[in-house]
Amino acid sequence: DAGVTQSPTHLIKTRGQQVTLRCSPKSGHDTVSWYQQALGQGPQFIFQYYEEEERQRGNFPDRFSGHQFPNYSSELNVNALLLGDSALYLCATRRGAKNIQYFGAGTRLSVL
């Protein structure tokens, strides 16, 4: 049983560019959340997708957007990248009304 998988593992971009990160949920999971983890900090909630809709959003600007596909996989898009967007981006998935969220290994984004 595959866990949560994220791609790519590392990414280097320059300011102003756009980036797309991908997440495949654990088998049987239908809800995907995205978190941003700055160096030395705890993860911060970006948004959550369920039934292909954004259900909840944290305190992040509209430059951050997402999508969920019919197979429950998800993408995180960030436009007009800033230096401060450099972080580890984590995907967490869960099933239905279950509390437990499983995290992927993350995508390390560096903005130069």
Add this chain to the structure above:
Amino acid sequence: GENVEQHPSTLSVQEGDSAVIKCTYSDSASNYFPWYKQELGKGPQLIIDIRSNVGEKKDQRIAVTLNKTAKHFSLHITETQPEDSAVYFCAASLSGAGSYQLTFGKGTKLSVIP
């Protein structure tokens, strides 16, 4: 919104000793409190969780306690081993009605000295 404070930020213990990490939360409506372990280069891994209708939960060498009145919860690791060295995060969530957002503390770097 919810705010979670975690202490200490770093903790060094001798192998075999116990380690305690404490967290406080601000939103009395929060009802789910997981603890995650994050090793270098990996994503957070759930190690134990507790719901607000329970005061204590144990799983082998790991235990979590919750005091709803004081709005704090703690992680206890007994008989620590070098492989327990990692960053530990507490989190709080108001689960239900489609809301499962986790608010994390800033983490505790645990070092177990052989």
